[in-house]
Amino acid sequence: EIVLTQSPGTLSLSPGEGATLSCRASQSINYNYLAWYQQKPGRAPRLLIYGASRRATGVPDRFSGSGSGTDFTLSISRLEPEDFALYHCQQYGNAHNSPRTFGQGTKVEIK
């Protein structure tokens, strides 16, 4: 099973600043099959990025994903008030013979 480690645990930033979230895998993720989700309190997760860098439908272009192998990054160029939330990464590179797994999450909070 691939273990995903997200860092930092909490990111304290001000609106307008940029954010960089990291997701590191315990082994290389095939085809860069990594996704990012945003979750607000009491709400379901929302898909932001899949395939490491492809934005989901309706996701603003201030969100971007990058990385390959074991190291992946979610960047938010200018934080809007609605971007303060919990972010999860998820891998699906070996889904046919091992479970899809998530990181423990990074909380982006208002400084």
Next chain:
Amino acid sequence: EVQLVESGGGLEQPGGSLRLSCEASGFTFSSYAMNWVRQAPGKGLEWVSGISATAGSTFYADSVKGRFAISRDNPRNTLYLQMNSLRAEDTAIYYCAKDPGVLPAAHFDYWGQGTLVTVSS
């Protein structure tokens, strides 16, 4: 608009059973794999189970294998999770989540709002 609406959660004693349902609308349900993903209080997300579009293949996390059973009724656009031999560690919000393809093997492109399962005596 894709909608996934879960129901069936509640309080159950250890060793008991619950059946969760997820009603889907806004897409051709029979063309896509479906999943259950859970989130324990204050914890991260955990994939629990997935089922292919035709229900021909089912998959489970080791933590629930042998105790949970996923199924679907395509004419009724409904996904199910039969949960038996419940344990305290099964306490979580259970989300229904759609796959973008016919096999449960990718990211999750749509999620329901979740239903809370609490296992406690």
